[in-house]
Amino acid sequence: MNRSEALDRLSDSSESWDIIVVGGGATGLGIAVDAANRGYRTALLEQADFSESTSSKSTKLIHGGVRYLRSGEVGLVRESLRERGRLLRNAAGIVKPLSFVVPAYRFYEPFFYGMGLTLYDLLAGDLGIKSTDHLSDHETLKEIPNLNPDGLHGGTLYWDGQFDDARLAIAMARTAHREGATVVNRVRVKELVKEAGRVSGVVAEDLVDGNSFRLKASVVINATGVFTDSVRKMDDSQSSDMIAPSQGIHIVLDQKFLGGETAIMIPSTDDGRVLFAIPWQNKMLLGTTDTAGVEPEICPRPMKDEVDYLLDHAGRYLVEKPTLLDVRSMFAGLRPLVLPNKTSGGATSKISRSHSLTVSDSGLVTMAGGKWTTYRQMAEDAVDCAAEIGALSFQPCSTHDLTLLSEENEKGGEWIHPHLPYTSEDIERAVGGEMAVTLDDVLSRRTRCTLLDANAALEVAPAVCQIMSQMTGAGADWIAREIESFQQCALAYKEPTSQSESSVESEGS
Numbered sequence: 001m002n003r004s005e006a007l008d009r010l011s012d013s014s015e016s017w018d019i020i021v022v023g024g025g026a027t028g029l030g031i032a033v034d035a036a037n038r039g040y041r042t043a044l045l046e047q048a049d050f051s052e053s054t055s056s057k058s059t060k061l062i063h064g065g066v067r068y069l070r071s072g073e074v075g076l077v078r079e080s081l082r083e084r085g086r087l088l089r090n091a092a093g094i095v096k097p098l099s100f101v102v103p104a105y106r107f108y109e110p111f112f113y114g115m116g117l118t119l120y121d122l123l124a125g126d127l128g129i130k131s132t133d134h135l136s137d138h139e140t141l142k143e144i145p146n147l148n149p150d151g152l153h154g155g156t157l158y159w160d161g162q163f164d165d166a167r168l169a170i171a172m173a174r175t176a177h178r179e180g181a182t183v184v185n186r187v188r189v190k191e192l193v194k195e196a197g198r199v200s201g202v203v204a205e206d207l208v209d210g211n212s213f214r215l216k217a218s219v220v221i222n223a224t225g226v227f228t229d230s231v232r233k234m235d236d237s238q239s240s241d242m243i244a245p246s247q248g249i250h251i252v253l254d255q256k257f258l259g260g261e262t263a264i265m266i267p268s269t270d271d272g273r274v275l276f277a278i279p280w281q282n283k284m285l286l287g288t289t290d291t292a293g294v295e296p297e298i299c300p301r302p303m304k305d306e307v308d309y310l311l312d313h314a315g316r317y318l319v320e321k322p323t324l325l326d327v328r329s330m331f332a333g334l335r336p337l338v339l340p341n342k343t344s345g346g347a348t349s350k351i352s353r354s355h356s357l358t359v360s361d362s363g364l365v366t367m368a369g370g371k372w373t374t375y376r377q378m379a380e381d382a383v384d385c386a387a388e389i390g391a392l393s394f395q396p397c398s399t400h401d402l403t404l405l406s407e408e409n410e411k412g413g414e415w416i417h418p419h420l421p422y423t424s425e426d427i428e429r430a431v432g433g434e435m436a437v438t439l440d441d442v443l444s445r446r447t448r449c450t451l452l453d454a455n456a457a458l459e460v461a462p463a464v465c466q467i468m469s470q471m472t473g474a475g476a477d478w479i480a481r482e483i484e485s486f487q488q489c490a491l492a493y494k495e496p497t498s499q500s501e502s503s504v505e506s507e508g509s
């Protein structure tokens with residue numbers, strides 16, 4: 001995957017595309033894989049880095065969503081569990097099974113959770129991982145040594161999937177490229193081009209060198225997450241908003257606060273929210289929140305009240321209680337929730353996590369909402385629709401069994417920092433074959449240094465920048481600019497913004 005080759009293809013005005021995908025998060029990348037795999041000439045344009053927006057800030061679970069059973073969304077759970085099974089097979093190096101314990105602090109909870117999670121297993125059918133088990137107090141504490149034993153009534157152990165979201169995004173970009181798509185980051189769609197009232201292409205700008213170019217396409221797909229409405233307004237400035245962004249944050253702590261390799265799932269804290277404490281890359285992820293009333297942005301910042309909420313609740317369930325001083329990193333993402341009625345407001349936690357496919361009068365196809373877990377199904381639906389709208393010869397979807405490219409197992413060599421499990425080969429691969437342009441691309445998404453330990457990432461930044469500049473030939477000015485810009489960016493992972501006006505509303509991922 002080479003950026004300048006991709007740009008050469010894009011700026012070749014003789015080229016006409018079957019499908020242009022706007023947006024390189026989970027949704028857009030999934031669509032590019034599917035469309036290219038069906039043989040359509042496909043281009044994908046991402047204004048920032050692949051997955052830089054929401055898709056690198058998730059809870060990192062490939063899951064059916066136990067809590068959706070409570071809201072009766074059985075269809076969504078069944079679909080997600082089916083996709084979970086496929087991803088465990090098709091992206092085996094990146095998506096792995098993970099055990100969770102739901103601890104019980106009321107006598108009836110083991111029975112209640114046992115029933116719900118057995119239904120969860122049944123809905124997974126042949127694609128299930130392992131069966132749900134009841135655990136005694138002793139067995140529960142063996143799984144989660146730092147769990148508060150006071151008042152414990154055992155626990156329920158169940159299985160779901162876990163992944164590295166930004167690495168899966170890169171695997172998808174590389175797979176789309178392998179299947180023949182042209183994918184590129186740091187290229188923004190500024191305008192939609194129309195002929196006879198139909199969308200027939202885009203005007204895009206390379207944000208690295210400022211060059212603009214015009215691309216023709218049979219159909220354009222808007223896959224821009226929380227930015228969906230801005231692209232819909234390029235098509236029809238009068239269109240009403242369909243997305244209600246909702247912020248969710250995570251904090252990263254040392255794994256000793258969990259004590260083992262099993263995650264904790266609190267289905268309903270005493271104020272009715274879901275809380276996950278998850279082992280990830282030898283750290284513990286704690287999340288999440290659901291804060292409504294936020295504006296779309298690529299790198300939102302955690303708010304102090306969100307961080308306090310997570311620390312306070314973790315303290316209720318753990319013996320050794322984490323404080324702000326223990327936080328190694330924190331990150332925020334925005335859920336692209338689709339309003340049931342485009343003009344209505346209301347609590348974001350009540351909005352369904354299922355996806356929405358719409359086609360405008362001028363033929364702009366928009367795929368929005370959904371979850372990481374269901375990206376493949378979303379892509380299948382979007383490409384089926386795009387083929388019809390763009391009058392392309394119909395080719396059936398065959399991504400159900402398509403193995404995604406992955407290099408997750410190629411590890412070895414000296415770590416770049418005692419707290420960061422990456423080597424100089426990881427940096428070289430990021431720049432040489434994974435289209436990393438900035439220091440932040442390398443430290444936050446090709447590797448996950450900034451998410452694992454923001455201070456360690458800052459310490460290693462100059463050395464990583466040196467490796468990058470040796471590969472690209474960039475000079476001292478570039479190094480100075482990149483380090484300064486990364487220092488600004490890392491701030492968002494180090495400290496929350498002050499108390500927000502908006503309230504922390506409800507429920508988890």
Ligand SMILES: Cc1cc2nc3c(=O)[nH]c(=O)nc-3n(C[C@H](O)[C@H](O)[C@H](O)COP(=O)(O)OP(=O)(O)OC[C@H]3O[C@@H](n4cnc5c(N)ncnc54)[C@H](O)[C@@H]3O)c2cc1C
Pocket residue numbers: 022023024025026027028045046047048049050051052053054055056057058059060061062063187188189190223224225226227231246247248249288298332333334335336368369370371372373374509
């Ligand atoms: C806190 C949190 C936790 C979550 N946890 C989970 C989980 O554990 N499991 C799960 O399955 N799901 C989870 N989700 C949901 C999942 O992360 C999202 O549904 C998914 O990442 C959305 O992907 P997307 O591609 O639609 O949006 P995005 O990732 O936002 O991608 C859209 C892209 O479009 C680009 N773009 C916008 N405008 C333009 C333009 N004009 N030109 C070019 N590019 C443009 C943006 O830069 C952006 O990169 C979570 C979400 C949040 C917020």
